[in-house]
Amino acid sequence: MASAPGPDLPGDSSEDERPKWDNKLQYLLSCVGFAVGLGNIWRFPYLCQSHGGGAFLIPYLIALAFEGIPLFHIELAIGQRLRRGSVGVWKAISPYLGGVGLGCFTASFLISLYYNTVLTWVLWYLLNSFQHPLPWSTCPLNLNQTGFVEECQGSSSVSYFWYRQTLNITADIDYSGSIQWRLLVCLAACWAVLYLCVIRGIESTGKVIYFTALFPYLVLTIFLIRGLTLPGATEGLIYLFTPNMQTLQSPRVWLDAATQIFFSLSLAFGGHIALASYNPPRNDCEKDAVTIALINSMTSLYASIAVFSVLGFKAANDYGHCLDRNILSLTNEFDFPDQSISRDEYAAVLTHLNATQPERLAGLHLESCRLQDFLDKSASGTGLAFIVFTEAILHMPGAPAWAVLFFSMLFTLGLSSMFGNIEGVITPLLDMGVLPRWVPKEILTGTVCLLCFLVATCFTLQSGNYWLEVFDKYAASLNLIIFAFFEVIGVVYVYGMERFCDDIEWMTGRRPGLYWRVTWKVISPLLLLTIFVAYIIFLVWTTLSYKAWNPQYKQFPSRQEKSYPGWVQAICGLLSFLPALLVPGVAMAQLPIWRRRKQKNVQQNMRLKLQDSKVSDSEIR
């Protein structure tokens, strides 16, 4: 017979019961929601600005074309073809590669733990945004009500609200402190919301994703329009996008671009494989891959424009306040009439005073106000969202509304990413048949959510933020690069490039072109290897240290740099390498099984031969 309808699929009868997406849009939105996450808002703009503005787009686009899109296509195609989660897919390709799937599963589990804790903080801020004035706008009063609390006075009301009233952070990772009940309660709510959305797998997430994937775009547009109309926005945007080609000479920039694409698309988590496994077999995964990757990058750019117009406004505001403080000092010291010096006249007055009364002027200790310094004070990660941006919002008219919009956008962004993470955990469990078939899916998802919630309570300790940074830096990065490398090698060399191209031709109707073949066979594995080596070098070079918030520090409010104690360093090492060790571990565990199977085959063959010879003997007789 001519070409059969697709190669044999393991366990065909159960495939009819496999859940399906209601329509293509749900699938696309789920992948977009998984890929577009908090990193698009608070990591890409920071990288763009610190690595030479517009020039950063060059390594970013190169990484997208040669690493991001090819790897993404592989994940979607293999998931759609083999219709399994990550564990099932790699077991099906080769029993020796089962460790890759198990590793992806472990990585997804670890990431789910701390990602939802970030959502807890976002939820806490969201709940606190429904009041005017916002709680982080003023410092609390001290005991005799004559001034503000010292810690708040020394830093700022926004930092105080984040470090003291939200985290209640200790000065050292060794001191765990007590569990913060407010955060614990918000953590429970976050896991409950997540459980509500994933309770029936993609049946339930498919309905919610319409809102959680599209709402952030609406809010980003609103912020973009508002941000561009604020004074100082143009300075922020010019600062962001002014290209500085010199930075491209540093290898750090290329490494950051490659890792940003990698984590931005959420590759090697196993989540995309899981989401694609619910697709109908004949679906154009090539178009999907390119579309989703481009949407992800466009969103990063869009978000950075919105973010930097607001940050430009904040810098201009701070610069104005700096000038005002200096003007006030001058008027108080030299008894000029109130409000007689405007911001424009300040420079002229200063030079005049410098010429006439330099000693009195020197005694004032005026701060130097430069707009560039304020624009340089950018931040990434939680620092951007909870300190810098919240302070910018304080100065916008109608601050509570903007705070509510911003934090609900962050919440829905994180929630849609969490769907992908949790699917990367639940789908392999369902495929492996961990629980018997009569147990309803609700119980499995409930158990997973409950287990994750209980483990994640350690992040609600007072030192929880330090632990989260440990997880963020070490649990994900190295392992995922290793898994991605084995993914490409496994599909291209173990599964077979020709077999894979046949599958794609059957699914999409077109054979993959030269670009795909070259990138899969040569460029992507080489790139991943280079990134892995560069990462190892970078890890070895830098000392394992963290920045602690210590009010007793001499240079408070700067954060104190401390090195991790020995036991924490051991945990960092475990997190970095244990999931990756599953790959050789499972491969080696397969060896005795393989040998036993080979022995069994040999014995069977011998038995059959004996039977045949007996039969032939009887026939002759």
Place this chain on the structure above:
Amino acid sequence: MLWLLFFLVTAIHAELCQPDAENAFKVRLSIRTALGDKAYAWDTNEEYLFKAMVAFSMRKVPNREKTEISHVLLCNITQRVSFWFVVTDPTKNYTLPADEIQSAIRMNRNRINSAFSLNDQTLEFLKIPSTLAPPTEPSVPIWIIIFGVVFCIVIVAITLLVLSGIRQRRRKNKEPSEVDDTEDKSENTITIENGIPCDPLDTKGWHINDTFMTEDERLTPL
């Protein structure tokens, strides 16, 4: 003679009220910052009002009910608008102690502020810290209220989904068992013809007739 006395009195006054003198306080007003275009000019009438307010504050202190406006002395008035003031005793020989004045001003700070349409930041008494008003906190923090609402909705939704899932599963389990029941009933009524019980057509499930199956296999494929 009178002129001499006048000069003497002003000289003594000048000694009592001086920048950094004992029991003297510096006051700084930022009228334009507070009122913008509606700012009033600082003239001798405003000074008179200020003296009156200080005297009023002192009169509320026990033992100082006899303080008059003339006991309050202002000096070193600048364009900033800032000046120094002291409060003298009825004999105008010495100034009243600083802590008395301080507590008096603190008690009546609101009245003094509102007399000039200013606030604590725009009418500054250097060295007299003002009592900051604590922010009004509702009895139940707002975030707990909203959290309670959201959490209740989520728990109710989860319960509804779980219950509907259980109901769906029960319905699925009932359907095949109902079909089985009807087939059992038909089996119970065994038709007997000619004394031989007849088996009705085997309608239980989709049984494949084995004989036909092997026939197909023997046929060579096209």
